[in-house]
Amino acid sequence: MIRLRLALALAATLFAAQTVLGTTGLAQDYPSRPVRVIVPFGAGGPADVTARQIGSILQESFGQPFVIENRTGAGGVIGTVEAAKSPPDGYTLLMMSNTQTANESLVPQRKYELMRDLAPIAPVNYSDLVVVVHPTVQAKTLQEFIALAKSQPGKLNYASSGQGTPYHMAGELFKTMAGVDLVHVPYRNSGEARSGVIGGQVQMMIDAVPTMTPNVAENQVRALATTGKTRSTVLPNVPTTIEAGVAGYEATIWLGLMAPAGTPKTVIDKINAAVNAAVKRPDIVKLWTQQGAVPMAMTPEEFDKFLRGDIVKWAEVVKKFDKPQ
Numbered sequence: 573m574i575r576l577r578l579a580l581a582l583a584a585t586l587f588a589a590q591t592v593l594g595t596t597g598l599a600q601d602y603p604s605r606p607v608r609v610i611v612p613f614g615a616g617g618p619a620d621v622t623a624r625q626i627g628s629i630l631q632e633s634f635g636q637p638f639v640i641e642n643r644t645g646a647g648g649v650i651g652t653v654e655a656a657k658s659p660p661d662g663y664t665l666l667m668m669s670n671t672q673t674a675n676e677s678l679v680p681q682r683k684y685e686l687m688r689d690l691a692p693i694a695p696v697n698y699s700d701l702v703v704v705v706h707p708t709v710q711a712k713t714l715q716e717f718i719a720l721a722k723s724q725p726g727k728l729n730y731a732s733s734g735q736g737t738p739y740h741m742a743g744e745l746f747k748t749m750a751g752v753d754l755v756h757v758p759y760r761n762s763g764e765a766r767s768g769v770i771g772g773q774v775q776m777m778i779d780a781v782p783t784m785t786p787n788v789a790e791n792q793v794r795a796l797a798t799t800g801k802t803r804s805t806v807l808p809n810v811p812t813t814i815e816a817g818v819a820g821y822e823a824t825i826w827l828g829l830m831a832p833a834g835t836p837k838t839v840i841d842k843i844n845a846a847v848n849a850a851v852k853r854p855d856i857v858k859l860w861t862q863q864g865a866v867p868m869a870m871t872p873e874e875f876d877k878f879l880r881g882d883i884v885k886w887a888e889v890v891k892k893f894d895k896p897q
Contacts, residue, residue: 616783625856660691660832660833664832700864730777738824
């Protein structure tokens with residue numbers, strides 16, 4: 573019995589040592605082939621643009637291609653499922669946003685659970701949103717738009733890139749806090765939603781500042797308010813929603829990276845360090861500042877806590893919605 577116990581203890585020790593050496597070796601060798609980054613949103617939106625920027629830097633850092641794959645549909649669910657079901661080896665990553673944390677309560681019939689099936693790596697950046705209307709809308713200010721909407725309940729539309737996306741959640745929160753009845757028109761992606769308001773098919777959209785600012789500058793849409801605590805540095809003449817009279821209203825879009833659950837922590841830590849270094853690069857900080865985005869840097873553990881808090885936050889918001897569309 574003593575010999576058996578000693579043999580078992582030795583085997584367990586050797587197994588543990590091999591596991592440590594194996595995961596350490598994996599981290600040292602990682603990546604040894606191309607890495608794909610699934611973006612569950614359409615091309616040209618904040619997640620897609622940011623994924624390509626970060627992917628380019630990671631490619632420089634690691635010497636392997638980081639290939640961006642857009643897997644759109646179902647408000648980000650389709651691409652998220654694909655990432656969650658991928659091998660947990662660090663060669664499939666997910667560029668996600670607060671769409672995923674909102675979907676935890678908004679889309680009960682999912683084939684995944686965010687914090688069970690995916691592992692946090694790092695946040696990337698966040699940006700404020702901007703409330704815009706088509707130029708034909710008879711409202712020059714946010715208060716005028718609210719008054720117009722109240723005079724025509726259920727007659728005005730707002731666009732989003734799909735259920736659960738930051739634009740949808742911001743729109744529903746605006747409806748609740750401003751006391752207006754707007755009809756939600758979900759598009760397949762943010763590019764189509766943006767085209768919808770620019771083309772006048774819908775009257776209003778709440779979009780990310782970096783992606784909508786060029787359209788504001790070209791007078792394709794009229795900016796009524798931005799959604800941060802303070803005015804946007806790229807739209808300084810546009811008041812915040814709070815300044816415009818909707819007390820307490822704030823909304824942002826943030827982006828981050830996750831990997832399939834079970835991905836070795838050594839690999840996650842290695843990617844986290846590279847992403848944190850990337851978002852602190854002076855050229856990236858300058859670029860994002862010019863676009864209206866703010867870098868975010870956390871450890872995987874801090875990002876895990878952040879995600880769990882955001883899930884709770886949006887669950888509370890969803891409860892306030894009458895009938896989210």
